[in-house]
Amino acid sequence: MSDILFISDLHLDESEPDIYDHFKYFLENIASSANTLYILGDLFEAWVGDDDDDDFYGKCQQDLKKLSAITPIYFIHGNRDFLIGQQFSEKTGITILEDTQLIEYFNSSAVITHGDLLCTDDIDYQKMRQLFRSQPWQQEMLSKSLLERRQIAKAYRMQSTQNNSNKSYNIMDVNPQAVAETLTKHNSSTLIHGHTHRPDRHEIQVNNKACERIVLSDWETQPSYLVWNKDGISVKNIGI
Template structure:
């Protein structure tokens, strides 16, 4: 069997959705264990309020990933818009290697740009303004200095506000801006981009300066596990069914 690598994003894990976390556990134990590497491209959690939130649920997620890492599978993590406060403490507990927001990796001979993808949704002006603040140096420090209980209340309020704002946005605004996709790929000199965030799994053929290229979008995990498998021969988007909870 040829070597292969998995990519996932937008699981939005939370204690209120045990079906999603159970699907993840099954995937890690039965499928990911056979891979060379697993890349988590952001929004692993519905909301991450700090590495000091050592809830039983959060620890169970960390332990599941650490078991996979200890088996020899390399696990890489890129921050998303829901979990940009993940720091080294959780990464070490989970066996993650933290990556920058954009990185080019050699994926079986093809230089491939990886990112969460929210930076490409430039038509959502309000969100991009928040993103610049949230990714700055002072705002995360300020938030993490607050008591854990206060951060929980802020996160809960933020999720409600986010749902209301999304209801008002058109699908075009919430999707990537095509011109910015091309700019990013040209800047990094790649013909393949993999990202999540938009919850619209697909493989989009592109043409960049007369050269064939592609943008691969990962899906969310609200109704099934959405996984990208890339090997030396092919790349495929896979739906991993939820198993009934005991």
């Protein structure tokens, strides 16, 4: 079986053409020959609804559609693109997964998630998350005009940047207990996530078992992807 690939936190945005170039290169030259691609959230800097008629987002969806015709793509919502829904899925051929998912390959397993659910010390964020993920809030948001939604999303992003500048480094990282519980619940020893923009591989002990937590890079710092194949898991940078 060929490679299973993982990416997250591209934060695709029209104002970052360099990241889009890496994205396109990755889809056409790397993911096209993979077995499966998993996108673990924050693919887009913002997503205000599948009905967004923005040209840049339209272009990105076409690129994804092209790839999904040859390589299956799975997506987990991030905190920036949680409004991605059924229409996007149909347009791109991408399958949307639950927020936390167990996957099995090469006689082994891994738990995949965006990562924000693991940041349980950030209580204010978790409260906001609960609201944003609720049906009533989403229905009300999606009933507004695109212009209004874009303004609201921008205001939330600014507020979040401001809030985060007052939070400690630890509060915004994953909580070890949440990590342990997630691995225990799914009976796996590997956790793959993004969100924190702190790419690393952490060897940890959970119930006296050697486990690993792998954090994907954000593409502003380093466009890279994770490869899982019969030889194990490795990180690869995208050089173009």
